[in-house]
Each structure stands twice: as structure tokens, then as C-alpha cells.
Amino acid sequence: MGQVLQRISAEFPEVTPSKLRFLEDQGLLHPARSSSGYRKFSDADVDRVRLILSMQRDLYLPLKVIGEYLDERDRGLNPALPGAEPKPAPQSILGPGAELDRKGLVTRAGATPRLMEQAVSAGLIAAAGPYYQDDLSMLRTLVALERDGIEPRHLRAFRTAAQHELGLIEQALGPGRKRRDSATRAKQQEIAGHLAEVRQSLVRSALREDAPERRR
Template identity: 55%
Template sequence: MGFGSAASRSSGALPKLSIGQVLQRLANEHPDLTPSKIRFLEEQGLVHPARTTSGYRKFSDADVERIRTILALQRDHYLPLKVIAEHLASLDRGERPELPTPVASRPKTNGSILANDAELSRDELLRRSGASKELLEQAQAASLIQRTNSFHADDLNLLVALAELERSGIGPRHLRPFRTASQHEIGLIEQALSGVARKPESTHRSRSEAKADELADALERVRRGLVRQSLRGRAHGR
């Protein structure tokens, strides 16, 4: 996952890729990656694209690898950007830091459709997310995260996202309707899987779990597409 020091990057291939070309290279691994996400990583000092005389960003192959590393650390290790920045700084100094250990997963035993999850304490949740205690309390007050002493990987991903939104002035209280919408989506998934989920055989359970993931991803794509569609409409005055 490494990509060498800052010196080796600067002496490598000249920056030649546009932000759109970077998205194309990473689309298979990270289909949700957007130009705004890449610009955000630049604002946070995690990636340093070159600029043309007209001000356009240009990325080298090493920049693409750096972005790939950042996204993988977020997705696979659930790390906040502050911790990722420290890891990258160590790589830039030519060090060989040990990769952070991913959150371990374990099978659920509560009959949930989605069988695999991870267990975290409150302190571990806050440490890994980089979020404040106040933000976690606000998320719990808004019913976005349950009040419990045991948290899971989904809670961690949610809290990381809430911390990013908080920096733009979007707080948990603004997101209460999302809880209602998610309950509606769960109802749709459970209805679609009701026939398979009642069957006791492990093969049927496995199919049910895989299908639930597929349906959840499809619903997320619909929601994301609708938001982007509305944003485009507003940008064009429709």
C-alpha cells in the first residue's frame, strides 16, 4: 500500500492526469469517489496535485496511488483522516510504519439479516473516528446511533461521516429524517427477503444475507442518484 517518499514522488512521472481521469482509474475500487472528495483530501493536506498555469489540477501516478491508499485506509481500517495523515507522513519520511489493524469482525447471533459486524467500546469508537464526545452524544440524541456500550463497524463509519459533515455545518439534528428513511428501506429489504429468510437452511441464510447487501447498495445508489439529480437541476435553474 506504500508509495514512497515525497522526494521519490517529486522525481517520478510528471503530473498529467486530470481529476476526471483519476476518478476513472479508481472507479472500480471506489465507485463513490467524487471530485469534491479529492478536493477535500487536498484541502486536508493529504494529497498535493500540481497546478497548470490556468489553475487546473494535474495528478501523477504517485498521486493516484496516494489517493488509493487513503481511501483503502478509510474503507478497510476505518481510520480518521488525522491518523491517516500521520501514517502518510511516516511513509513520506521513508519509514515503514506498521499498517493499522482493521476492526475485527465476528458473526452476529441475534438473527439479523446482515450477519457480520464488529464490536467496539465507546472509547475505541471515539478514538478511531476522531469524533468528539459531544458529537457522539448529539448523534445518539438524534437516534442516529444507539445508546449502548457496544458499537459496531457501521456505527464507526457513520460517526466518521458525521464528523466530516460537522465541519461543513451539518449536525446530527439535521439528519433525523434519515433515520425515518432508513427504517422505510429496511422494511423494503425485509419484505423482499421474507420468503428466503424464513427458510432454515444455511445456504438460504447465506443467500439472504448476500441479497440484503445487494438491495441495500442498490437503495443507496438510488438515494445518491436522486440527490445528485436535484443538485444538477438546481445548478441549471430547474
């Protein structure tokens, strides 16, 4: 593993052995093992490491998407590189130069003014515009949750949790967290993806524990 890090250190100086072990645990790397259990990375394995790290750094792709791409390659297919097309900068929902005000956001989301007020009060949506696609997606999601009896006030902890996760990301990046280069942004996305996996795993685990067959 140390030899792998030496070969990629010029391009990826921040990669550590724990990072390689994590990629292996996620099923993205499959190094052979010696009789004594040591990992044996081939030239193809090193190239695969470079590809994974480049897709994270340059294309900001989550590991799940990278894994699906690699699986298709492993099966002999020739998949298009995900995320290779440049993405436009975020713009107002109504198009370049246009703005969506509060009334427009409520209308487009199919929400009520009351739900919008609740979302603002819970800190889930800003009180004033202009509003963007993330705001529209949030309000539409709140409309769907309201049908199931879940109100914005029930989601205050999500806002607190998001702020806590942001603090964890900044803490993990250390002094370099103020940088806005591609490597730092990729690392931020990587850590955010790991934290999201933790949340989802905890919920899935809790649902399994609460299943009727588990309570018998």
C-alpha cells in the first residue's frame, strides 16, 4: 500500500492508507492478497485508484456513482464517463437573469402560504428571495411530507444536524477549509457523502429493528 501511495503522491498528496482501505471496503478496489494476507496492488489496480480519485476530485462524483461506473467497466461494457459534461452555474429557477419571489416559489411548489411560513420559521427556507432550485425542491418535499403528517416544525433537528455536519467537515479539513480549489471542494463532497451514508444507514437499521418480524 505504501508503494501505491508513492506512485500517486505527486498527483494526490493527501491520500492516506486509510483512504485506500475505505475504497476497498466500499467495493471499489479489489487488490489480490498474498498467502500472508498482504495486499498486492497491480499496475491496473494503481490505475483504478487514480481513476477513482480523479472522478472524485474533478467531477465531484459520489462513490456510489463511481462504483456503478466501474461495475459496468468490469463487465466489459463501455459506459460514458458520468458527470463529464460541464455543469452550468446555479441560476434562478425562471432562467438566466430572472428571479423567483416568495409568491412565485409557493405557487411553483404547490404549497400554501401557511406551509411557507412554517418552513421559514423552522429555518428550512430563507425568509426572502430570490429563490433557486434547491428552495423549490425543499418546498415541494415539504408539501409531500405534509400529506403524511410531517410538518416543518418536526424537521428543526435536521437544520441543526446539517450545521453540525458542516462543522465536522470544516474540522476535518483543518486550516485548508477556507480554500476553494477543486481538491478541497472534492474533499468536502466526499466527507458530506460519508456523513449522508451514516444517516441513511442509521435510519435503515432502525427500520429493520422496528420491523414486525424482528419484534416477535
